[in-house]
Amino acid sequence: MSQVNPWRRWLRFAALAVAAGVGPMFLASASSFAQEKEKGIDIPVKRVVMFSSGVAFFEHAGKVEGNATVDMKFNVRDINDLLKSMVLQDMGGGRISTVSYGSKVPIDRALSTFSIDLTRNPTLGDLLQQIRGEQIEIDAPTKIVGTIVGVETRRVPAGKDEVVDARFVNLLTEEGLRSVSLENVGRIKLSNARLDAELRQALLVLATGKNSDKKTVSLTFLGAGARDVNVGYVQEAPIWKTSYRLVLADDEKPFLQGWAIVENTTESDWDNVNLTLVSGRPISFVMDLYQPLYIDRPEVKPELFASLSPRTYDQDLRGADADFRRVAEDKAEKAKGYVEQEQLANRRMNLAAAAPGAPPAKPEYAMAGKRDAESLRERMDLQRGGQSMAQASDVGEMFRYQIATPVKLQRSQSAMLPIVNESVAGEKLSIYSESQHVKHPLNGLKLKNTTELHLMQGPITVFDDGAYAGDAQIQDLPPGTERLISYAMDLDTEVAPSMKQEPQKLVSVRINKGTMYTSHKNERTKSFIVKNSGKKAKKVLIEYPLQQPWTLVSPKDPEEKTRDRYRFAVAAEPGKPVTLDIKEEHTSGEQIAITNLDSNTIIFYVNSTVVSADVKKALQEVVARKTAIQAATAKRGELERQVAVIDQEQKRIRDNMAQLPKDSDLFRRYVTKFTQQEDSIDGLRTQITQALESEQKLKRELDAFLNGLDLK
Numbered sequence: 001m002s003q004v005n006p007w008r009r010w011l012r013f014a015a016l017a018v019a020a021g022v023g024p025m026f027l028a029s030a031s032s033f034a035q036e037k038e039k040g041i042d043i044p045v046k047r048v049v050m051f052s053s054g055v056a057f058f059e060h061a062g063k064v065e066g067n068a069t070v071d072m073k074f075n076v077r078d079i080n081d082l083l084k085s086m087v088l089q090d091m092g093g094g095r096i097s098t099v100s101y102g103s104k105v106p107i108d109r110a111l112s113t114f115s116i117d118l119t120r121n122p123t124l125g126d127l128l129q130q131i132r133g134e135q136i137e138i139d140a141p142t143k144i145v146g147t148i149v150g151v152e153t154r155r156v157p158a159g160k161d162e163v164v165d166a167r168f169v170n171l172l173t174e175e176g177l178r179s180v181s182l183e184n185v186g187r188i189k190l191s192n193a194r195l196d197a198e199l200r201q202a203l204l205v206l207a208t209g210k211n212s213d214k215k216t217v218s219l220t221f222l223g224a225g226a227r228d229v230n231v232g233y234v235q236e237a238p239i240w241k242t243s244y245r246l247v248l249a250d251d252e253k254p255f256l257q258g259w260a261i262v263e264n265t266t267e268s269d270w271d272n273v274n275l276t277l278v279s280g281r282p283i284s285f286v287m288d289l290y291q292p293l294y295i296d297r298p299e300v301k302p303e304l305f306a307s308l309s310p311r312t313y314d315q316d317l318r319g320a321d322a323d324f325r326r327v328a329e330d331k332a333e334k335a336k337g338y339v340e341q342e343q344l345a346n347r348r349m350n351l352a353a354a355a356p357g358a359p360p361a362k363p364e365y366a367m368a369g370k371r372d373a374e375s376l377r378e379r380m381d382l383q384r385g386g387q388s389m390a391q392a393s394d395v396g397e398m399f400r401y402q403i404a405t406p407v408k409l410q411r412s413q414s415a416m417l418p419i420v421n422e423s424v425a426g427e428k429l430s431i432y433s434e435s436q437h438v439k440h441p442l443n444g445l446k447l448k449n450t451t452e453l454h455l456m457q458g459p460i461t462v463f464d465d466g467a468y469a470g471d472a473q474i475q476d477l478p479p480g481t482e483r484l485i486s487y488a489m490d491l492d493t494e495v496a497p498s499m500k501q502e503p504q505k506l507v508s509v510r511i512n513k514g515t516m517y518t519s520h521k522n523e524r525t526k527s528f529i530v531k532n533s534g535k536k537a538k539k540v541l542i543e544y545p546l547q548q549p550w551t552l553v554s555p556k557d558p559e560e561k562t563r564d565r566y567r568f569a570v571a572a573e574p575g576k577p578v579t580l581d582i583k584e585e586h587t588s589g590e591q592i593a594i595t596n597l598d599s600n601t602i603i604f605y606v607n608s609t610v611v612s613a614d615v616k617k618a619l620q621e622v623v624a625r626k627t628a629i630q631a632a633t634a635k636r637g638e639l640e641r642q643v644a645v646i647d648q649e650q651k652r653i654r655d656n657m658a659q660l661p662k663d664s665d666l667f668r669r670y671v672t673k674f675t676q677q678e679d680s681i682d683g684l685r686t687q688i689t690q691a692l693e694s695e696q697k698l699k700r701e702l703d704a705f706l707n708g709l710d711l712k
Contacts (some may be wrong), residue, residue: 041070043231046267048407049400050364055284056080056237058266065226068229070219073267078235083289086221087671090225095222101371114202124182126166135191136171140180145191146171200671214267234284236265237573240277242419242458244474246445246485248428249465254445256348258420258455260401264409272406275417279399279456279476289296335474399454400476423451430490430572432528433543434497441493441540442486443469451478462487484541492534493572495542500525507587509611511594511618514706516605518590524550526582532572540570542580550584577661599623614711625705629698635692643684646677 043062049057064070069356074082079101088096112119116130129151130134137145149170158164167182190196221229240262247255254293260277264270399420425448432441445462449455455477462485464470471488477483502523511519530540541559544566552558552566560567570580605611606619653670660667 003647025585034693041068043070043072043229043370045270047274047276048270049238049278050237050262051278051282051284053282053284054236054239055282056235057232060175060231062229063226064221064223066224066231068221070221070229070231071216072217072219072231074217074235075267076215079217080286080289081235082217082233082644084287087232088636089228089230089232090221090223090566092223092225094221094223094227094229094442097222099217099219101217102215114198116202118202118206124185126171128169128182128188131195131600134195136558137189138169138180138185139187140185143170144178144180145171145401146173146178149177187663202283236286238265242422242456243416244455244458244460244471245463246447247461247463248426248445248469253423254426254447256420256422256424256451257418258453258458259416259642260403260419261410261414261416263414264411266411269411269459270407270409272408275403275407277401277419277644279401321496345668373470401453415511420451420453420455422451424448427539429539429541430493431484431486431543432493432495432530434495435545437489438497439494441495441542442488442490443490444486444541445472446482447474447477447485448482449479452479454478460485460487490538492532493540494531494533495540496529496531498529499528500527504588506605506608506610508712509605509608509615510712511615511709512711513709514594514703516592516594516597518592518605520588520590521585522588523553523583523585527689528570528580528582529577530570530572530580531577532574535574538572539571541566542570544568544582549588553583553585554581592610594622595702599626602626612712618709618711620703621705625698626701629695629702631690632695632698636688636695639684639688639691643681643688646681646684650674650677 037128037269041062041064043060045058046057046061048056048647060072062070086099088685090096101696116127122130128148132148132150135145135147137143149172150384151167153165159641168179169182169185171180190199227493237262240260243259243261245257245259247257262275262277289333333398352404402415403419407415407417427446429444429446430441431444431618435441443464457475458473460472460474462472462529472487474483474485502525505521505523507519507521509519526544528542532538532540546563555568558566558567566582568580570578572578602619602623606616606623611619653674657667657670660670
């Protein structure tokens with residue numbers, strides 16, 4: 001029987017020690033809590049559910065008697081979460097009255113209520129300007145008592161050819177008006193005691209507005225006798241983390257130990273708290289419910305009319321009777337409308353009075369994360385005064401770690417709690433990735449989660465053969481799934497990669513309406529030569545990128561296939577190099593207008609073995625027709641060349657004739673030759689026209705022939 005690995009034995013002992021409450025090395029000061037007795041009614045925290053999304057659910061449980069008020073303290077930053085999520089439950093037939101807390105008035109609004117407004121960081125001159133008409137006592141440097149008339153700014157000299165702005169306070173003293181520069185004032189005292197007190201109170205509000213002190217939340221329970229009450233709420237909390245230790249040995253299964261790292265950042269100690277760690281991420285947000293909100297209302301000013309001088313006008317006697325009748329009719333119509341409106345209003349009031357009063361709405365509560373309706377109904381009973389707290393089993397599909405032993409953890413302390421402590425399945429191997437390291441693979445392990453727990457992502461410290469081997473990291477690992485981890489470089493194994501690209505091969509040719517469609521096969525082979533210089537046989541897993549449009553030809557079945565890469569397994573014996581050849585191929589297509597192909601290119605496709613007989617016959621016909629077109633083009637070109645030669649000769653004759661007398665024999669001879677050349681040009685131009693028509697006809701026939709083709 002093999003000897004137990006010392007690292008494995010030590011990790012088992014450490015986990016058992018922490019679970020038994022004797023692990024001071026990991027559970028910070030858990031056994032040395034100070035038992036401080038709180039004044040008044042205390043409802044300690046009894047259950048904490050921590051999520052991996054930065055929030056936690058806290059449940060307090062305790063007893064009250066009769067009409068009781070429970071005070072709880074919270075950080076100001078947590079009040080919004082408290083107002084959004086707090087649920088209360090009176091278990092003994094009582095009811096919940098009110099939850100009161102110190103309001104948070106916006107600092108600007110609070111400061112604006114004082115006689116002296118400090119919202120905009122006023123200067124000394126601004127402050128004195130606000131209290132015009134008040135009496136002050138100043139030292140400037142002698143004592144002066146006077147009433148503030150106003151504050152003004154003047155330009156005063158400050159040196160040679162320089163002036164600066166200076167502020168002066170103007171006072172009405174017993175001796176008369178005095179103007180004193182604020183730069184010379186050393187002390188100012190308000191004579192009005194009430195105004196002085198308001199200034200000091202405004203400064204106190206300004207100071208307390210920046211204070212991030214704690215707030216007291218008072219919970220009022222109404223009822224008779226002693227009974228149990230519960231308080232629950234969601235609050236911001238540090239994300240709980242996981243870390244693992246993995247012990248490897250050649251003759252034993254890998255041993256995995258996992259720890260959860262939690263922090264108590266609340267305002268109270270955790271004494272025998274039932275702790276649940278949830279790996280899910282419920283949607284959570286912060287809404288400002290603590291800050292009083294005010295809506296800006298529009299200011300409507302009464303419409304002002306310019307005053308007009310009265311004017312009188314004489315009446316039209318002829319229309320007086322008609323005016324009187326029209327006024328009387330208007331008054332009667334208006335009176336009728338008023339009566340109808342009053343009757344309608346009375347009917348509405350009677351209907352409202354006759355309607356039975358609606359019963360007061362009962363408060364409804366909801367908890368995020370409930371998936372089990374039956375469990376929710378068992379825990380929620382509104383007739384008992386509030387809402388029940390969520391149980392650890394009510395977290396739906398999100399995985400949880402239920403810490404078996406109640407946790408003791410002082411405020412502002414952290415702890416490591418064991419969550420996994422058992423053997424798992426695993427296979428040692430080397431993992432090679434050319435992008436990671438071109439020469440050496442990495443020592444790794446194919447880890448299978450054979451536990452019943454969902455292993456969350458986190459670091460893994462690996463111990464191999466009784467020594468530290470390296471660090472690794474895993475992503476979330478549900479039960480029954482596998483992941484590769486790597487923790488060190490395998491210096492005993494070398495890999496030499498090489499690439500061979502095959503020439504492109506024609507696969508198929510087809511023709512459709514004058515366009516030739518060709519397919520080509522591209523092939524490449526990636527070779528890996530693996531050499532094991534160690535003493536033991538190794539399994540090397542070679543990673544190869546999965547690239548589009550390449551498809552794998554051989555090996556046909558890789559060991560593994562991920563979203564972006566293949567993994568091929570190679571058995572490397574000591575001192576025996578082994579080669580892995582990865583063959584890939586992909587087919588590329590091309591389309592070409594046949595009229596743009598020269599004869600040599602067409603002949604290349606005609607001679608290809610992959611081209612069908614029908615396509616070859618059609619291409620041969622295309623070559624023949626293109627040859628005929630080329631011949632017609634050449635003939636037309638020769639005729640045009642002859643015309644150009646004659647034109648050049650005629651130019652020479654004209655130049656010579658210009659130098660000769662018109663009655664000379666040579667002149668007459670040039671005229672005769674010029675006439676003959678003109679006849680020749682006429683004949684050649686006729687032939688050129690015929691040749692052009694023939695060429696165009698051949699091209700039209702070729703186009704018609706090509707458009708009628710549909711061959712494979």
